[in-house]
Amino acid sequence: MERQPGPVRGKLQIFQKTEKEPQARAGSPVQEYHTALVAGDLDHLKSLMDQFFQDANVVFEINKDEMEWQVKSPATFGLSGLWTLEYKRELTTPLCIAAAHGHTACVRHLLGRGADPDASPGGRGALHEACLGGHTACVRLLLQHRADPDLLSAEGLAPLHLCRTAASLGCAQALLEHGASVQRVGGTGRDTPLHVAAQRGLDEHARLYLGRGAHVDARNGRGETALSAACGAARRPDEHGRCLRLCALLLRRGAEADARDEDERSPLHKACGHASHSLARLLLRHGADAGALDYGGASPLGRVLQTASCALQASPQLTVQALLNHGSPTVWPDAFPKVLKTCASVPAVIEVLFNSYPQLCVSESWKEMIPEEVFQMHKPFYQSLFALAHTPRCLQHLCRCALRRLFGKRCFDLIPLLPLPKPLQNYLLLEPQGVLH
Incomplete structure (x- = not known):
């Protein structure tokens, strides 16, 4: 008669392949x-625990069919030291697995069987896993069983730092209700939960943290405020509205619009780096300096010109227009050919920038800066540009420049107040027309 295995304690080994394969129910008790x-x-879990796994705190060692470099001796400089290529290995507990998948009934059963809510053999505890998955019910259950709301992972992150999705808002609320610190910095970046919310564009999380006393201008390890982090994060088009609401919230709560990071970049630099015209306008309305220079000598205008050809869908000319209407210094005339070469595929940017000069000497040699296919694609505009070679600008344009020089940094505010038809106001505000006169 075959002997049944006895109760299991300690460490359980699992071997996983990278490709997804259906797991058979029959097999070793550990795999089951x-x-x-x-x-x-839950029913099968209860049966297995009654028969084999009375200790709810066993540790799973999951060996994956993937390899990674692992350091075996301390580095003295950079990436020096002894490194070996080994199969990935993950340590976890039954409670962490159940919490990561949001199985509240299993979490309740494991806790009832004495599972340690703070056990984290692999570097993250059950609370961390539940927050990552946005499983609010699991988070509340763990907290009711006295899980530490500020437990740090191996990376130095508290559960609040792992509330990274919109679905995790309830998790964040539960953590704060149980005493989690909203000011705690974590990880190598020394981010606060507000920084994490800002980086992810989570406006409701930010509202929650600010309501709980989060410092709106707290700095992380890179010298960024939450506003700076929000402006620097890349966004999908469907996330822009949420990011704009988040930044507006931070500014209403007193965030410094011109806060500089360790590279002396302001939120406006970062918004312009993504050619986000709506965000740039918001910052400019709150007093951001359109002429600020970072450590590399780049201005917000320089940042948007660098990215214009890669951000056609963002309509970068609108960002250029907003900056110039808020007093941004224009490009040094001798550098205009370089801008022409960089932004040739976005003639609207060239038009707005060109119209910010009273007179700019057009050279026939500039044609070499424009690829032939781009010239043909935007032929009416480029023909109008080179038609101005050795020709003064029209009187209407010179009057526009005189008015803009008079209004200076307040063009955006004052021009709409002039008793002029809307098309003429738009002309004064450098609205592109498709050709130059």
């Missing part, structure tokens, strides 16, 4: 235990 936890099969 892991499968039941992942699937949330």
Whole structure:
């Protein structure tokens, strides 16, 4: 008669392949235990624990069919030291697995069987895993069983730092209700939860943290405020509205619009680096300096000109227009050919910038800066540009420049107040027309 295995304690080994394969129910008790936890099969989990796994705090060692470089001796400089290529290995607990998958009933059962809510053999505890997955019910259950709301992971991150999705708002609320610190810095970047919310464009999280006393201008390890972090994060088009609401919230709560990071870049530099005209306008309305220079000598205008050809869908000419209407210094005339070469595929940017000069000497040699296919694609504009070679600008344009020089940094505010038809106001505000006169 075959002998049944006895109760298991200590460490359980699982071997996983990278490709997704259906796991058979039949197999070793260890594999079945892991499968039941992942699937949330409470009945099978109870049966296995009664028969084999009375200790709810066993540790799974999951060996994956992937390899990674691991350091074996301390580095003295850079990446020096002894490194070896080994299979990936993950240590975790049944509670962490159940919490990561949001299986509340399994989490409740494991806690009832004495599972340690703060156990984190692999560097993250069950609270961390539940927050990453946005599983509010699991978070509340763990906190009710006295899980530490400020438990740090191996990376130095508290559970609040792992509330990184819109679905995790309830998790963040639960953590704060149980005493989590909203000011705690974490990880190598020394971000606060507000920084994390800003980087992810989570406006409701930010509102929650600010309501709980988060410092709106707290700095992380890179010298960034939450506003700076929000402006520097790349966004998908569908996230722009949420990011704009977030930045508006931070500014209403007193965020410094011109806060500089360790590279002396302001939020406006970063918004312009993504050619985000709506965000740039918001910052400019709150007093951001359109002429600020970073450590590399780049201005916000320089940043948007660098990225214009890669951000056609963002309409970079609108950002250029906003900056110039708020007093940004224009490009040094001798550098205009370089701008022409960089932004040739975005003639609207060239037009707005060119019209910010009273007179700019057009050279036939500039044609060499424009690829032939680009010239043909935007032929009416470039023909109008080179038609101005050795020709003074029209009187209407010179009057526009005189008015703009008079209004200076307040063009955006004062020109709309003039008793002029809307098309003429737009002309004064450098609205592109498609050709030059």
